[in-house]
Amino acid sequence: MSFSSVGVIGLGYVGLPLAKLLAERGLHVVGVDVDKAKIQHLYAGISYISDLDDAEIQQLMACGYFEATEDYSKLTDTDAIIICVPTPVNDKGEPILKYIQLAGQHLEPVLLNKQLVVLESSTYPGTTEEVLLPILQGNGKRVGEDFYLAYSPERINPGDKRFHLTEMPKIISGVTKACLEKITALYSPIYQKVVPVSSPRAAEMAKITENSQRFINISFVNEIVRFCEKMNINVWEVIEAVNTKPYGNLYFYPGPGIGGHCIPVDPLYLQWKAREIGSDVEFITIAKKVNDSMPHYILSRLTRLLDASTLKDKSILLVGVTYKKDVNDLRESSAVHIMSLLIEQGANVSYHDPFVPRLTLHGQQYDSVELTSDIISSVDCVLLLVDHSNLPLDVIVANAKLVFDTKNAASRLGAFDHVKYL
Ligand SMILES: NC(=O)c1ccc[n+]([C@@H]2O[C@H](COP(=O)([O-])OP(=O)(O)OC[C@H]3O[C@@H](n4cnc5c(N)ncnc54)[C@H](O)[C@@H]3O)[C@@H](O)[C@H]2O)c1
Structure with a gap:
């Protein structure tokens, strides 16, 4: 089970450093963002996050392993897709899940090649299985057979240069056994330590508890x-x-x-x-x-x-x-x-x-x-x-x-x- 190309949805404080890491490891990375200005900045070699400087962005854009786009259809040929979209709250302090839902809706039609989907946004326990899974299964696709679904929280600490991303133990989980095997195969060669847990809700709970x-x-x-x-x-x-x-x-x-x-x-x-x-x-x-x-x-x-x-x-x-x-x-x-x-x-x-x-x-x-x-x-x-x-x-x-x-x-x-x- 090997991966050669990965999509990253959401090129912000979490998604962009992750996309860079994956490209450095020799994976072809398709970064998708709905924010046109961010795509333009990337192609102009200008950074919009403080953890990466302009030179690093220029290096990423020139490395031949990364492209940035608004077009979800470019994810069709990838082996895995990682979702890093925002999860804010409204004025009443209630979760706004529309970014995850929209990403899922755009993603479902391009899940044609048994891809692994990994949600990395921080969220309450149950989101992967109760919110994202039904969207991806919408047209009769079966999880664990037609596509794979996993949850892995991101633990990046922007502004903190003490730890490289790969040094952060990576909590991983899958909706089915096959999904867990897939995410293990994706992340084991990238991170120094993966920490498998029994379910997406346990992984979601771990992040939100810390x-x-x-x-x-x-x-x-x-x-x-x-x-x-x-x-x-x-x-x-x-x-x-x-x-x-x-x-x-x-x-x-x-x-x-x-x-x-x-x-x-x-x-x-x-x-x-x-x-x-x-x-x-x-x-x-x-x-x-x-x-x-x-x-x-x-x-x-x-x-x-x-x-x-x-x-x-x-x-x-x-x-x-x-x-x-x-x-x-x-x-x-x-x-x-x-x-x-x-x-x-x-x-x-x-x-x-x-x-x-x-x-x-x-x-x-x-x-x-x-x-x-x-x-x-x-x-x-x-x-x-x-x-x-x-x-x-x-x-x-x-x-x-x-x-x-x-x-x-x-x-x-x-x-x-x-x-x-x-
Ligand atoms: N910032 C952190 O320090 C940090 C650390 C760990 C975890 N997280 C979690 O990671 C997630 C992302 O946070 P962030 O700080 O990177 O947010 P961000 O706002 O910096 O980046 C999110 C990106 O997603 C894009 N986006 C929104 N909807 C989209 C869609 N439907 N399709 C494609 N792109 C879309 C936005 O344009 C934006 O560029 C959140 O759940 C957050 O809680 C953040």
């Missing part, structure tokens, strides 16, 4: 922040002390709130499914409440640091607007939420982010400003929200009237009266 665990724990640490503030205890000193315990400890750090397409979203999928089956996951409710309140807490703390009753007319320079360090992803970013609240409260807001040259909020366009001594010294406060690598922290600290550092990034420069920490 992300929920992170959501709950970071939210707990963020709740501890408030307690420490009231008790006048340095939370960072506490965390550092806690982290000396060599067993039974998990490393979680405070911050201005959890963002991104995964950690604050996946737990809501789990909770939605729990409620659908007459159960609940109350930890998620509490964690969400804490997380949702973080931007407001940051603003109230900022108001107190400025010894003001309101932030109206205060000039605030935000440093970092992405949802975490070293990525260009703004989805569910707490920093953007904070910036939006500051604008609503009448503050004079500017921002710097090396990954985000321009941002539109409340109908107004903001350009990332340079961190010059003049700009830094002209504002009432520099609010550090994301600790991107290579920020000129020394310049910020040397020139700012007040720094509110929510990531403890400047502490390594020494102690300064005008630098305050979360």
Whole structure:
């Protein structure tokens, strides 16, 4: 059982690095995306995700093993197709599965060659068998005979260069025994370790459990922040002390709130499914409440640091607007939420982010400003929200009237009266 060509549906933060990895391993990769602009960027050799630079995109496009298209019919001759489409939530925190459903509907007519289909999007347990399978079986095709269906969660950590994709143990599952054998044959030569589980729902649950665990724990640490503030205890000193315990400890750090397409979203999928089956996951409710309140807490703390009753007319320079360090992803970013609240409260807001040259909020366009001594010294406060690598922290600290550092990034420069920490 060998694979020579693979389709990847959805060329975003997950799909594009995966497509690149597969092409590097000598598989012919057909990348399909509905976003015409992304296809154009790829052929122009311009990257749109922070984990890959332009040179890497140009290398991928020139390697002869990769093509990008909007055309699903090009998947007909592939041996396997991997789905990496988004799984967001709506305003009520309910799963939006339309991207998976649409991908399935477009895919079904091209499943003519006993291909393996692998869903990699993060989702609630049951999605592969209850949502995707019926679509792919629509025209009388039989799973395990006419096509194969598997689920394997993606565990990429954008912005984190410590682990190569292939080093991440790859959880795999199949709808039937034959489906599991197929995905094992696809991924065993690519990943250093595959972790087979008994069913797609177990694999779906594993992914959503690991992300929920992170959501709950970071939210707990963020709740501890408030307690420490009231008790006048340095939370960072506490965390550092806690982290000396060599067993039974998990490393979680405070911050201005959890963002991104995964950690604050996946737990809501789990909770939605729990409620659908007459159960609940109350930890998620509490964690969400804490997380949702973080931007407001940051603003109230900022108001107190400025010894003001309101932030109206205060000039605030935000440093970092992405949802975490070293990525260009703004989805569910707490920093953007904070910036939006500051604008609503009448503050004079500017921002710097090396990954985000321009941002539109409340109908107004903001350009990332340079961190010059003049700009830094002209504002009432520099609010550090994301600790991107290579920020000129020394310049910020040397020139700012007040720094509110929510990531403890400047502490390594020494102690300064005008630098305050979360
Ligand atoms: N971003 C992460 O760090 C991360 C990590 C692990 C897992 N995941 C999960 O992986 C999935 C994808 O996330 P992402 O961050 O790559 O999203 P993304 O938005 O960066 O990429 C998804 C891509 O799919 C395309 N798309 C949407 N519908 C399509 C369709 N019907 N056909 C073809 N293309 C379509 C979009 O245009 C987009 O380019 C999500 O379920 C997410 O939860 C994300």
